[in-house]
Amino acid sequence: MSEKKLFQPRVAEVRKVAHDIYLLQFHQPFLSRNARAGQFIEIKTPFRPDILWRRPFSIHNVNPDDGDVEILFHAVGRGTKALAHLGPGDTIDILGPLGNGFHYDDELREAVLVAGGLGVAPFRLLQRELARRGVPMTMFYGVSDEDQFCGVDFFDAHVNLKLSTVDGSRGYKGVVTDLLVEYLDACDDLAHKAVYVCGPTPMLRRVQEIARQYPVPAQVSLETIMACGFGACVGCAVPMTHPQPGVKEYYLTCKDGPVFNIEEIVING
Amino acid sequence: MSEKKLFQPRVAEVRKVAHDIYLLQFHQPFLSRNARAGQFIEIKTPFRPDILWRRPFSIHNVNPDDGDVEILFHAVGRGTKALAHLGPGDTIDILGPLGNGFHYDDELREAVLVAGGLGVAPFRLLQRELARRGVPMTMFYGVSDEDQFCGVDFFDAHVNLKLSTVDGSRGYKGVVTDLLVEYLDACDDLAHKAVYVCGPTPMLRRVQEIARQYPVPAQVSLETIMACGFGACVGCAVPMTHPQPGVKEYYLTCKDGPVFNIEEIVING
């Protein structure tokens, strides 16, 4: 895996792409060449000395040709709302690439992507990496309300895409995991298929059940509170499904993850 | 004295008027009618939750006809630099009017104003109040370098004005207190004259000596660190020249002042 570094790039653009959702673009050739899908960066919120920790964001997209990097974020709290107000030329202080990223089985014949809300963030780059390996993709992408969809045109052009909304404003009315179940039920053979999932906790718990049930291997990109993002604070602990009691009971999301085999971790909260 | 109140006016304008010096204007009819020269307001720095205390500023000017109020400030630290970045429409949270203000002897025949640097801030309103009383004014106004002068044209038109700069770039080359001494020396009679002074500590100390020596009554508008500005924190203590030891040894700058008879206080620091 590539070395992590501190960078101070300038913001190229912050663009609103959906309800409360923004795309932040900056130029950073090293990151753009070395970051892998599922990895993340930590951003220090500029102009806000009162916000202590960096904030973790998945690498959404990179363009190694021109050196650009994109993150997609939801303005939910103090840090992300401040990021939404940045403009071209503002300097951001970032650390990355961090974390392990998704992995790919050599035998992989089909990938099933399951995104809930902003869980879609790492899937743009995941799509690219899977495409490079020639792996066909089916993607289930669910949000509460259609104004939260991001990049639907892109995904529609590159993967077999099924949308869902909780309020039924677009696509299937209901939760995205229903689509996954329906799909898995329809498959004759789950060999050499793998699920990739990212989204809110209740959805992850449901996917964990589903993956056990069928069974089908699934990788989850997990989010926990993080103080550092690179293994120094030991704060981002996530319980292991198979702990060594009294010895090792937790993984670190930032270092052992954020991508885990979904059967290895206890999904709480 | 008028009641103090909390107000949330919008900024009408922040204009740079000299090197690092800004004029902030806002509309607040109550303040503009009730504030007296030498009184001050406390401003909570907007957008900076990390700056705890309000910052005190002299009332520079008021226009009771249109309800406008002005403060003149030097961008020296975190709070004042943030204020310099405000623009029209930003809301500020202010408390005032605070403090006692200058007083005027009924017998007053001539006022001698001595301003050092930003000490000029309360003198615009002082000029108005003295003019209303028909008191002739001589003003000595000194700065380090001519690019720090503010409102020279105004004062020149309304008072007998003498300027000084430390570097000699305009007016007398040297400190403003030299001009005061020269003036007092040339007076036949100091009866019914009074000195009004505001400026940096070393200058105040010198004026205190001068006032004792001639002697001539002098009122000083004093600055100390303040947490509240209205007598609640008891932090703005200034030693009394004639304390009751063990009983009362300090005045409060915000409540007993900021204007003091210069012989009543010990000027330290």
Added chain:
Amino acid sequence: MVDLCVQIGPLRLKNPVMTASGTFGYAEEFKDIVDLNEIGGIVTKTVTPNPRPGNPPRRIVELPGGMLNSIGLPNVGLENFIREKMPFLQTLRTEVVINVAGTTEDGFAECVSRLEDVDGISAYELNFSCPNVNHGTSYSTDPNIAERITAAVRRLTRRPLIAKLTPNVTSISEIGLAVQNGGADAVSAINTVVGMAVDIAARKPKLATITGGYSGPAVKPIALAKVYELARNLSIPVIAIGGIATAEDALEFMIAGATAFQVGTANFYQPDATIKIKKGLESYCKEHNISRVIELVGALP
């Protein structure tokens, strides 16, 4: 309508919002800005038997998220306090708590004994966190002295007695249990945390007294831990103090076990903080269908 009433031993407050001693003067300083009768209880600046001029400047330092003070308990002394400050306080239609301290062990009793003759006092708060007495043993940190002083004052009055505790001890509940034994009706905590700041240009301490008391939002996490510890270990009510500037702050303390709370440093920069907090508390209760604010007290699972 939300019922904001709380009961501090025998003392009934119309709402749990109080002011912290030394941060609200003698209330008169705030009368232009807040309707004093809307506040649940007003605690006055510490009064001592004799006048005190206070410490030399510099007395205060601003820090990110907090401040240091070494005011030194300046006050006009007990007799002048009764003459000059009580008349205004007696006009208020809210509970008035007189905070007292002695520079000797007997000073506390001296104050309370004299104040027993004065009307318009709802309770006493004993400030156990000031300069040292008894040859260096401090009554703020020694449970025996704290208990002795509390018991001595208890014998003098039927008015509610609140003991205000310092956080600068190994075990705040040890002191809390001692004053509970001594007969206190409630404890309030925390007083300021010992702190310091250095001027690196001048290479000297910023405060004239070198160290001082740290207060404001930055001490809230410390205060929460102390209040939680007291609430768990004592049987008398706990009044929370420490960095409370918003209704959210106050709610944290009530959930951690405080029956009422005092607003301190926030009064300096947000003089109407008490009223805003009271309103915020009411809104939270409405939103969460809480009909009586006391349901929140100690609501930790």
Added chain:
Amino acid sequence: MVDLCVQIGPLRLKNPVMTASGTFGYAEEFKDIVDLNEIGGIVTKTVTPNPRPGNPPRRIVELPGGMLNSIGLPNVGLENFIREKMPFLQTLRTEVVINVAGTTEDGFAECVSRLEDVDGISAYELNFSCPNVNHGTSYSTDPNIAERITAAVRRLTRRPLIAKLTPNVTSISEIGLAVQNGGADAVSAINTVVGMAVDIAARKPKLATITGGYSGPAVKPIALAKVYELARNLSIPVIAIGGIATAEDALEFMIAGATAFQVGTANFYQPDATIKIKKGLESYCKEHNISRVIELVGALP
């Protein structure tokens, strides 16, 4: 050229910048970002005789100006530490300080005794601020236990011994004097301050362990007062810890009496903080014509 060398008893550091235990991992986590050999001394995360999994999540809370943690000293245990972590540390050309703790009184000696066989260790730091032992009497707050443990370890090693002290006591210098008596070559202070935060929506504590340790810029004023107190009362050097994030912070501590200092929480959000602080210290000395950084130590008038 400014001479940045400082002497911590028998331990010579090329500069006074150290890392605080538990905030710099085993140094390897930072090797991509900082030149580790530029740091004066590296203190490793606490190692205990046996492996510890640490506390359940949620372990960390962000606060304005600080954070809470209740990590629970997770570590791979002494033997695995020596096997897995020491080889990298042995490659470093800086002083490596191994921070040890026992969950029993003997645990400290057990660690040090085993580590005496291991090369590449410049000093030990005894972490006197972790879970309770001896039926509730804690070795972080009882001077007798602290002295006993220090003396027991002292008998085992000639390597420099640093005792790391908790601020959560009535008198930190009482504990400081005890470990000085026990043979410590230096003290380091402060460990984290007990703190708490409440989730008012869920009405429960934010940390799984309810209370935790408060650290970061917000604790700096508290740490400064403790370091000043230790420096005045002890004859061994004091290593400052607590909220140091900039050279200005470090300078405050040195002027207040610290001979060296450790950077903690700042490493999380500013992983190159140590290097920036070292450079800032050098610049300050140059600007103020200070040829040896030790001239600053205790420069209060």
